[in-house]
Amino acid sequence: MKIAPQLPNTRRIAYAFFSLLLAFSPVAQLFSQAQTLPATQVEARAGSAETSRPGFRLERIPVAGGAELLTIFGQLDGLPREGERSAEVPLVSIVRDTLGDDSTDNDRLRYVWMLTYTKPNFGQRIASAIPFLYSRVGNKKRAGKNAPPPIMDLAAADREVWERFLWTALQNILLDSYAMPLKAASRTFRRNLSDYRKAHIVRALAILSLYEAETGTPSAFSSSEMVDIQARLMLSEKTFGGIVDDIYLQRVYEKQTTTMRDLRGHNWELLRQRAEAEAVYFEPLQMPDGSATHALLWVARPDLAKNRERRFDARFLNVSNPWTDARLQNWKGYTETRYFDADNRPVDAGAEGARAVEMIPLALYGLDFPKIPMLLVDFRDAANPKKREMSRRVLEDVAGNLLSLSSVASIPYFLGRTVYDFVTSKRGMDMNQPSRLRTYSQLKLLLSLSASLDPSLRDEISRRLERVSLNPLENGMEAEAQLARDQYAALIAYAKRPDGLPARLDRDRRAEMMPLKHGRAEQVLFRLGNVLSFGLYTHREKASPQLQAQLDIKRQLAFHERFLRQVAKSSPQVEIVWNIADVRRSLRFIAENGASANRKVASVAAHIFTRTQDEEARSLCLNSLYRINNETAKKELLRIYRDQKLDARWRTQSVEYLRLAIKEEQRIAPADAKAILSVVNENQ
Structure with missing residues (x-):
C-alpha cells in the first residue's frame, strides 16, 4: 500500500x-x-x-420495427442566413418505442438527441485535456455521417449514476497514482466533457419548455411524457438523479420549475x-x-x-x-x-x-x-x-x-x-x-x-459572449446550426437503415427482456457486468413471440402501476380528484394480467381500497390482490379481512380469495399462511 x-x-x-x-x-x-x-x-x-415568437413544429418519422422519431424544429431568426436557406433548424430529436401498436400504455421514450451536441474533433479533444486552457480553440466545421451521440437514454437513466461512480473510482485509484501531467490532463478532459454535455442539456430543456408553451400547437407528447423528459434531463445534473423513481418525476419538475x-x-x-x-x-x-x-x-x-x-x-x-x-x-x-x-x-x-x-x-x-x-x-x-x-x-x-x-x-x-x-x-x-x-x-x-434585438447589438453580444466560455469543446452559434442540420441528416439516414436505429431498438428490447427470464441474483450479476465493462457488455435474450407478449404486458403493468401510485398518494378520497373510470381501467388490467406484479402494486391496490367508496373499484382491488402472486398481496387481503369496521361482504370476499390462493399454492409468507389457514377453516 x-x-x-x-x-x-x-x-x-x-x-x-x-x-x-x-x-x-x-x-x-x-x-x-x-x-x-x-x-x-x-x-x-x-x-x-415586442418579442417575436419563433415557429416551432414537430416532425414525426416512423422507424421500422415499431417506433417513431420525433424532432422539434425551431426558427433561428437570430442567426444570419446564407442565400435562400431557411432559418428553420432541427433542434431536439426523441425516439418513442411503441412496440408497433396504437396503444400508448406500452410506449417507452428512449433516446434524446440535442442536435447541436456533437463528438469533438481531434483538435478539440487535445485542447480539452490541456490543464489551465480556459478558452475555445475553434469550431467543428462538419459533422460526420455516423449517427450523432444522444445526450441521454431516458429508459436507462440509472446507468449514468453507476458509470459516473466507476469513472470516479478509476480516476482516484488508477489515473491519479501516475505522474501529475496524466492526473491533471484526465481530470481536465472529464470536466470539460461533462460541462459540454450539461450545456446542451440546458438548451434541450429550454427548447422543450418553449415548444410546450407555444399556444395553438397540438403536442405530439402527452403531458406526462413532457414532464418525464424534462425531469430526467434536470436530474441528470444530480449525483443520484438517475435512480429517482418515476413516481417522483412530477414533483421534481414542479419543484425545479418553481x-x-x-x-x-x-x-x-x-x-x-x-x-x-x-x-x-x-x-x-x-x-x-x-x-x-x-x-x-x-x-x-x-x-x-x-x-x-x-x-x-x-x-x-x-x-x-x-x-x-x-x-x-x-x-x-x-x-x-x-x-x-x-x-x-x-x-x-x-x-x-x-x-x-x-x-x-x-x-x-x-x-x-x-x-x-x-x-x-x-x-x-x-x-x-x-x-x-x-x-x-x-x-x-x-x-x-x-x-x-x-x-x-x-x-x-x-x-x-x-x-x-x-x-x-x-x-x-x-x-x-x-x-x-x-x-x-x-x-x-x-x-x-430571438429576432427582436438589433442585429448589431446581437452580434456584439455574441462576439463578447464567446470569450466567456472556458470549454475548448464549445462551438459557435452559426457552427452549431450547421452541425444540427448535418447531424439531423445523419440521424434520418441512421433511422432508415435496417442495421441502424431499428437494430439498436431491437437490442434494447432484448435487454429489457432479461428480467422476464432471470431471477434477482442473476439480474444483479448481469447489471454489474454492464457497469464494470462501461456498457460494452449487455445481456440480451433471444427474442420470441412469447417474450414479446410478456414485454408488452410488463410495460403496461408499469404504466398502470405508476398511475395507481399517483392516485394513492394524491387524495384521501379517490373519486374527488381522479376520474374513477380511469382508476377502474388500471385496476382491471392488473386483475387480468398482474400475476407477476411486484409488492408496490399490491400495496397500492390495498391503499386504494381504503380510499374509495366506489363498489366496482373496491371489488377490482380485491381481485387484483388475489391475482398478484406475492406475499404482500396476501398479507393485504388478510389485513382487510381482519378489519372489523368493514362491511361483511368485503370481508367475505377477502376470505374467499384467500381460500383460492391456498388452493392454488400461491406465494404466501409462512407466518401469514398459518393465519390464513385458520381463517379459512373458521369460515368453512
Missing part, C-alpha cells in the same frame, strides 16, 4: 494563510462594498419591445433596484415564451457628464465606475437612441414631449443564478466576466491537480476554503461562484431564437 506523506506544518500553515488571505483581501472586499444612496427614477423600457422562477424573480428585482440606485437603465431580455432570463443595463450619454462626481457602488453589478471611465466619455461602440418623457418614462419617438437620449450598453446579466445576478458581458472590459468565471475553476484546479489538496485529506485547506466560500457566497461577490454554464447556454439560445 502506498501511503501519502504527511504535509509539513509550514506547508499546512501556508495553505491556510493563503485561503484566509483570499477571503479577506482588499481585492475581495472591493467586490462587496456597499453604500446607501437615494433612489433615482431611471425605469427602462422593460417589456415595451425554484427557477423564484430565482429569476429575485434576481430581476435585485438587479432592477441596484440599477435604479446607481442611475443606470434596466432592460429585461425575454425568451420567446415571455420568460425573462437575462437583463441589460444601459447608461445614458448625457448622464456621464452630469454624474461625474457621483459615487458608484459596484456591489451586485460587478462592473467598474461608469461615471469616471474615459472609455465611455469617448465611446465609439454600439449605441441606441431611446425616447423618454419629462418623467423619464420610455415613450415612442412621436409622442408629445419625447426627448431623444443616446444609450450606451453597460453590461448583460443572467437572472437564473442562485443568490445574485451573474455578469455575462461587460461591454467595456471583455475579460471581466471571464476572470470571474475562472476564479473558482482556477482555485479548484490548482488545489486538486497541482497541490493534490482535498477538503477530506487536508484540514487546513478545508478550513480556509470553507471560510473563503462562506464570505464569497454571503456578501454578493461574483467571485468563486458556481459556473455560468446554465445562464451562458440559455443566452446563446436566446440570441439564436
